[in-house]
Amino acid sequence: MTLDLITTLIPALVPMASDDGPVWLLAAGPAGGAATYWAFYRYYRNTDKSHQFERDTLIEAQPVQGGEEKVGHISKTRDSDIDGDNSDNYRQRVQRVQ
């Protein structure tokens, strides 16, 4: 609901700004309001919390093995990182090979 509010507010506010000034500053209000809502909601409801079994379980691992092979080159892109980086998102499942 709050996100909807922001998306409606921003285009409405932008034309009001002066052409010389940093127009993006007008997003500060809706963004700040949404962040406040989100932060307090999380602090009260803790919907994002979970047991960190990857860290809190007794794990003994052998040395990691593997390899890498160059398969291509991107000569010019505006993206600062790879598409769909999930190396830190351990719980996101990908295609399971049997």
Added chain:
Amino acid sequence: MSQESAEPKQPTFDGPPLSLEEELAAAKAEPEPGPSIETVNESLKDGLNRCPKCGSTDVRLRGSTGMLVCLFCRNEWQEARVEEEFGLGEGIDQLEGTVIASGAGDIAADAADQLTFKCEACGAEVVVDTAHALNARCHWCRHTLNVNQQIPNGAVPDAVLPFRLTKDEAVEKIREFASKRRLFAHKRFKKEFVPENVLGVYLPYLVIDARAESQYWGKGEVQTRRWTEKQGDNNVTYYAADVYQVSRQVSFTVDDLTVEGSSERAQIGPANTNNIINTILPFDTKNAVKWNASYLVGFTSEKRDLNVEAVRPHLEDQLLSIGRSEVRGSLGRFDRGVRWEQEKLDVGGSRWVSMYLPVWLYSYRQESNGMLHYIAVNARTGETMGSIPVSQPKLLLAAFTVGTFLEGIAGAILVASA
């Protein structure tokens, strides 16, 4: 003492009769393999837990020490730790196949919750509802009757981890948690909040040791160049990168991975607050002791309703996640990140033990949306987590106020710079 189901036994239909050859083959076949680890506490087979010093059965847990205390002679003792008793901490790297302790065996579909006991002291019949408690007092002579045998309804686990935090300590933790979250709490919750209503509950978990190997395949990118180009008034940053096909594999063992044994709480999502109870894991499961229902006197308990096969997909998910976290450290070279696309898991062996773990649970049902909110306290470590019903109008007002304030500042800056 007799132990029988309250409901009459129905004859079961087990399919059409077998042919003579099939009958002979079935008779010659090896018997069904029993549980790999037998954890029945033989000394309590008669359902009575007697004080080893005076023989009284008035026994309960002393929370401060985690030991059993005889209320008659004050003698204190405890059951053996299952870790040493059944060698649970050993040989994880040599596990083969699925090793299941007797208390984690499959739940018989027709097993009833209600058990009728004959009181040894006076002969009266006492009914125990094993879904919620595993002991009851004879209403005539006050003799305590315990369910100590592993009945096929999954109510009696292999081990139990006694409560350590007292109720007063739990109430204090819950009060402290809630008092930090008063400002935007729902008005009705604040009015009805009574932390003294906290319940001590033993929740069912499956504690798993496993040996696994996981493999991952994906793409990784290494930045080779970074430059900026002027486009009109703006500078735009561009990147060049090498793309690699990446593979990683790791072998590992996990010791005492703890997974929900109740189907209700295994469902975690935005529609409920089950994640709160999951969050207070881990427990010091190494200190769990052999099953003895006297540890449960004064507490309620929830019955396990998930079998090993039902939990196995969940275990595999967690093992894949653990493997992913283990290989994370080997990806430093890929400064633009790695996108895993395929993964594979081989579970070499797993060992399953059913355990009751102690939780102080305060629950509150929000009338407006029917959601059940918990504040849970790990009764061993004291870790506390909860969900407090939020007053949406108050929270929206706060968000609107902050938004307006920031917008005012932004407006002032724009006016000044114009």
